[in-house]
Amino acid sequence: MTLNVKERRNKTGTVLVATGEINSETSGALLQALLPLVREGKPLRIDLTAVTYVSSAGLRTLLVVYREAQHAGVAVTLYGVSEEVRFVMSATGFLDFFETGEAVAAAAKAKAKAAR
Amino acid sequence: MTETRSEQVLRVDAYPTHEVGGYRVRAGKPFPFGANVVPGGVSFSVFSDQATSMTLVIYQRGEADPMAELEFPEEFRTGSVFAMTVFGLDHENIEYGYRADGPYDPVTGHRFDARQVLSDPYARLIAGRDVWGVEPDRSRGYQYRSRVCLQDFDWGDDTPLGIPAEDLVVYETHVRGFTRHPSSQVTAPGTFAGLREKIPYLKELGINCIELLPVFEFDESDNPRTNPETGEQLFDYWGYNTVSFFAPKAGYAATGRYGMQGDEFRTLIKDLHAAGIEVILDVVFNHTAEGNEQGPTISFKGLDNATYYMLTPEGYYFNFSGTGNTVNCNHPVVRNYVLDCLRHWVADYHIDGFRFDLAAILGRALDGTPLPNPPLLELLAYDPVLRHTKLIAEAWDAGGLYEVGNFPAYGRWAEWNGKYRDTVRRWLKGDSGVTGELATRIAGSPDLYSSRGTAASVNFLTAHDGFTLADLVSYNDKHNGANGENNNDGANDNNSWNCGAEGPTQDPAINALRTRQMKNALAILFTSQGIPMLLAGDEVARSQQGNNNTYCQDNELSWFDWDQVDDNAELLRFTREMIAFRGRHRELRSTAHPTGQVREHLGLPDISWHGERAWQPDWSDGSRLLAVARCGTGDDDVVYVAMNSHWESHDLELPALPGGRSWHLFADTGAAAPHDIRTPGTEQELDNAGKYLIGPRSVVILVGRTNDPGDRDDLDTP
Numbered sequence: 001m002t003l004n005v006k007e008r009r010n011k012t013g014t015v016l017v018a019t020g021e022i023n024s025e026t027s028g029a030l031l032q033a034l035l036p037l038v039r040e041g042k043p044l045r046i047d048l049t050a051v052t053y054v055s056s057a058g059l060r061t062l063l064v065v066y067r068e069a070q071h072a073g074v075a076v077t078l079y080g081v082s083e084e085v086r087f088v089m090s091a092t093g094f095l096d097f098f099e100t101g102e103a104v105a106a107a108a109k110a111k112a113k114a115a116r
Numbered sequence: 117m118t119e120t121r122s123e124q125v126l127r128v129d130a131y132p133t134h135e136v137g138g139y140r141v142r143a144g145k146p147f148p149f150g151a152n153v154v155p156g157g158v159s160f161s162v163f164s165d166q167a168t169s170m171t172l173v174i175y176q177r178g179e180a181d182p183m184a185e186l187e188f189p190e191e192f193r194t195g196s197v198f199a200m201t202v203f204g205l206d207h208e209n210i211e212y213g214y215r216a217d218g219p220y221d222p223v224t225g226h227r228f229d230a231r232q233v234l235s236d237p238y239a240r241l242i243a244g245r246d247v248w249g250v251e252p253d254r255s256r257g258y259q260y261r262s263r264v265c266l267q268d269f270d271w272g273d274d275t276p277l278g279i280p281a282e283d284l285v286v287y288e289t290h291v292r293g294f295t296r297h298p299s300s301q302v303t304a305p306g307t308f309a310g311l312r313e314k315i316p317y318l319k320e321l322g323i324n325c326i327e328l329l330p331v332f333e334f335d336e337s338d339n340p341r342t343n344p345e346t347g348e349q350l351f352d353y354w355g356y357n358t359v360s361f362f363a364p365k366a367g368y369a370a371t372g373r374y375g376m377q378g379d380e381f382r383t384l385i386k387d388l389h390a391a392g393i394e395v396i397l398d399v400v401f402n403h404t405a406e407g408n409e410q411g412p413t414i415s416f417k418g419l420d421n422a423t424y425y426m427l428t429p430e431g432y433y434f435n436f437s438g439t440g441n442t443v444n445c446n447h448p449v450v451r452n453y454v455l456d457c458l459r460h461w462v463a464d465y466h467i468d469g470f471r472f473d474l475a476a477i478l479g480r481a482l483d484g485t486p487l488p489n490p491p492l493l494e495l496l497a498y499d500p501v502l503r504h505t506k507l508i509a510e511a512w513d514a515g516g517l518y519e520v521g522n523f524p525a526y527g528r529w530a531e532w533n534g535k536y537r538d539t540v541r542r543w544l545k546g547d548s549g550v551t552g553e554l555a556t557r558i559a560g561s562p563d564l565y566s567s568r569g570t571a572a573s574v575n576f577l578t579a580h581d582g583f584t585l586a587d588l589v590s591y592n593d594k595h596n597g598a599n600g601e602n603n604n605d606g607a608n609d610n611n612s613w614n615c616g617a618e619g620p621t622q623d624p625a626i627n628a629l630r631t632r633q634m635k636n637a638l639a640i641l642f643t644s645q646g647i648p649m650l651l652a653g654d655e656v657a658r659s660q661q662g663n664n665n666t667y668c669q670d671n672e673l674s675w676f677d678w679d680q681v682d683d684n685a686e687l688l689r690f691t692r693e694m695i696a697f698r699g700r701h702r703e704l705r706s707t708a709h710p711t712g713q714v715r716e717h718l719g720l721p722d723i724s725w726h727g728e729r730a731w732q733p734d735w736s737d738g739s740r741l742l743a744v745a746r747c748g749t750g751d752d753d754v755v756y757v758a759m760n761s762h763w764e765s766h767d768l769e770l771p772a773l774p775g776g777r778s779w780h781l782f783a784d785t786g787a788a789a790p791h792d793i794r795t796p797g798t799e800q801e802l803d804n805a806g807k808y809l810i811g812p813r814s815v816v817i818l819v820g821r822t823n824d825p826g827d828r829d830d831l832d833t834p
Contacts, residue, residue: 091308097270
């Protein structure tokens, strides 16, 4: 299984869309794609909607990206985390490190409600 | 440009020097043992003293046949250690093992068989039993497959908690049984992740230490028996039959099928620590799952049988564990293995302490005789990495060595106090001639631990091995028919009493008495000096229907039924308040045994004994009433605990209190709920200051204090 990555830039930052599996074979390429984006210093969103499986090595790669981003002061958000991947990330504690799109959307909604 | 941490440093040892079986390799580093990811490859290191050759066997994950068999070149052997780095391996997608060749001569202790693929004793992950209860493919030649993993968990600022031993309240539970019942309503029942969801319950209960039955990889399907009543398969549910000592049990992880059990377990520990709860592991170094001559060859037998096991002069296995074999714990190589293992769990899993199953075996010499100064126990006591972990011995073994009170402690070891259990049980059922020993036990067993302090005594009334608290007051005899051993298994000396009917009854008087007896037990446990240990579920009257040996029962006999949290809310509340009360009263947790010395500021001794008349305890054989008053060194409260195991009521004369203090009622197990117990700090002042009527088979707890909260400095929650 391969992993395809595409970048998309917009006003608020960069979106990296991943498709496939993130495992020990594909995570090296993902890391190489993500690190330059982190270095650009703009908010980074990783869209995992089309990612079917994230292995232990894959989760570690995402956490390395998070630590790099933290070091550079860049916000990283995960989007489109499937139920299965979310379950694995939750059970193994990796989810605790990340902002996820769903959580960000919920927070924005709560903020908007409070402002009213 | 932003500096990154992913840039590689070039290293000389990142380059191969040899080729073996088509793989690029170089000599590995002997230490650390096991499989370790190094630049460009994986370094494998394994010990065998008598092997003539060693072969590394590598599989694609899940495949039946190996993808490579790489014999260690002679120059890759250092001493008796075979070490090789193999380059270009996808560490996440391989499994590995060893073939050790050498003499097969059981009389001299050697059982080498190069046809067998052996697990690595240092494997940090094991594949093959990834999901609990799934019937394994036994046709595969290699069942328990070693896996490579990274040790890079992100702990943040977590460290072992270092709660003083005397402040612990231990909760003994089983990872699977705690949430496997459908009523648990957790996302992943029966797993580390499921247990993590129940942390709020544990926190609310007030315990600050969880002791887990074995979590090292074992094979739940290694029990050949079936339930004679239902025909259902029986399991090795408890797991005291270790397959691999460095690997967390995959079947206890919701993510075990992905090989992420290590991360899942660490996440549980991290969150327990964040909730102020320590984690103690029940570890089993006395034997292994390899059994005796008829048992399977998994790892040690094939790698170095004569080193790892105690053998008779004829080459048979000594059996001090009652399970077929006995680990040769005081052999210099084996004791280092035990040390490495425990260091691994402390350093890589942040474990706070260990309870050693049948620990008396750890004090036996290579020939089985007890050692006066066992090197393993000393080594563990002084090890720098283990320096602040709790070490708790089950100070007896199946070979008849009983060392409660005499376990070689080196100032570090605590013990499960079996004498506490037996004495308090006998008292509860109303035996005569127990009052004197009861006093000794609740005062921290100074007869056993005079030089070691009260925290050397882990006080318990029930544990996984035996009756639950509800069954202790509901059965005179064990009812182990479901285990398929004709009720011959399990302990016979239970000191239990059924309160008038064997098993469940509709008789309200009997049920009321059972509830009171459970409260009596909890009241005595949590006001005794020493570390209290509660068996999970006892706080909600969990029953095993009289089965006192549920090692094989992976079903509702063993599981925690969460509906009982509501059904037995009265007992749960009682337990919570008792735990909270203990936390508020330092004098109950004093590390020093009480001496009877008078506290100058109060004019009362640190401990004093009373009977129906104040200051006049009745130590006669027929006495079933004893009261104890304790006061600490500060300006704190006086705690008075009266225990009546008699079937009659008694009028208690209360000792007079100094300094404007008066007696306040905290608990009376003879009163109907909600008047059986109060929230600590809200105790009700007695109307009659000098007297109290204690009911039949009841415990009364009073606090002698002023009514002005401003005068009080006892609010001392650990």
